[in-house]
Amino acid sequence: MARLPIYLRTLFEVKADEVSTISSERLAELAGVNAAKVRKDLSYLGSFGTRGVGYEVDHLLVEISRELGLTRDWPVVIVGVGNLGAALANYGGFGQRGFPVAALVDADRSKVGTLFGGHKIHHLDDLPALVADRGITIGIIATPAAGAQEVADQLVAAGVTSILNFAPAVVNVSEHATLRKVDLALELQVLSFYGQRDLLSASLREEPGVSVDSETAVS
């Protein structure tokens, strides 16, 4: 399921090249996955490929968009207008893709009332009213780690059902809500792990005499 957005983006790209039909193999190549996986994923939506030809690009776009619920806009509220929150508010990519920033919220009263990227910053306490008035269903947490759980609770209480958490903290929500997280430092630490490993194996090739526990070196 998490691959559908990738297919969607890929299909938009091939559509720009005026390709009207595409095979699972070609789509797989462009999306960077296995062809069988593509077919299985798409067959789950229903079967509207034609054998011997492939999938009609326009039709696929419609079906995937519908499955993902992208036939309408989903307004979002950004909580926490610090460095990261400000950046996200400024970043135009959300609105373009159907997720307009509908409100900015912060707990710091000195920020409340100021304008940022065309939006007035509201206080956290106004969350319920904002969510209700503007039909917001998605909340983005861009606060420090310490406040993340608290904010998540308030978002859910205000009626938000989907949360994207950028704060480096473990956050739990009731089972009625969906939470996903993006942890930038975590991504870098994983890269560091691989970088470290490559460095290690490189130095081993240079000095094979150095004794290192093989299991550690391997994986």
Next chain:
Amino acid sequence: MARLPIYLRTLFEVKADEVSTISSERLAELAGVNAAKVRKDLSYLGSFGTRGVGYEVDHLLVEISRELGLTRDWPVVIVGVGNLGAALANYGGFGQRGFPVAALVDADRSKVGTLFGGHKIHHLDDLPALVADRGITIGIIATPAAGAQEVADQLVAAGVTSILNFAPAVVNVSEHATLRKVDLALELQVLSFYGQRDLLSASLREEPGVSVDSETAVS
């Protein structure tokens, strides 16, 4: 393996509370995972828990840091100083966690030479020299999708072995390099999918007579 950074963060938090020893069960609870998983993950690093007591926090911190290669700083270069790149450069979180921003690079010559967040912006062509001089091993791609693959190739050619890609595009690198991606729009689209589904099931409960294909409704 991708869970080690979470354990690390959690351990730092409990250390601040002057906890010197922790059981797998407690750590699992704080990190939001299963206790057996914690034990299995940690046993892979070697076995330095003591049965009947738990794990020594300080020792674990050292071991996990070493495993992740966090005993040194890993300078990063950010390619693309647009909205997102600028935001990431400004965001202090990287430097704090051992990933100092060592250089900013852009293809737009009108930006080159200007200062941003204490860093002078260099031209993309200077990448090889910057990477070599400043010991950079990690590159962050914050360009538009169209340039992402090209930038990735140049990063690898310049000697970078780990890449974090924020551009909404599929990027391939040689097997000597590691690539991870963060796609903000993708995360929101996944949330949209769940939001859509919740809406659907809610309306079904209200009007059970409405006919909807059951397979679509279920998952």
Next chain:
DNA sequence: CGGACTTTGTGAACAAGTGAACAAGGTCGG
């Protein structure tokens, strides 16, 4: 109109990751 060719959709083997359960090993009070 018929046969060669292409591509889907799916069944079945395979691999990876998860979680429950338990024995081995260690602590601690008496």
Next chain:
DNA sequence: CCGACCTTGTTCACTTGTTCACAAAGTCCG
């Protein structure tokens, strides 16, 4: 020093996801 108690490390069954392989279905050219 001993037995009750606790927690790790590991085994095993199970679920989930991936990939292969192939029959069914459709196109297209002669």
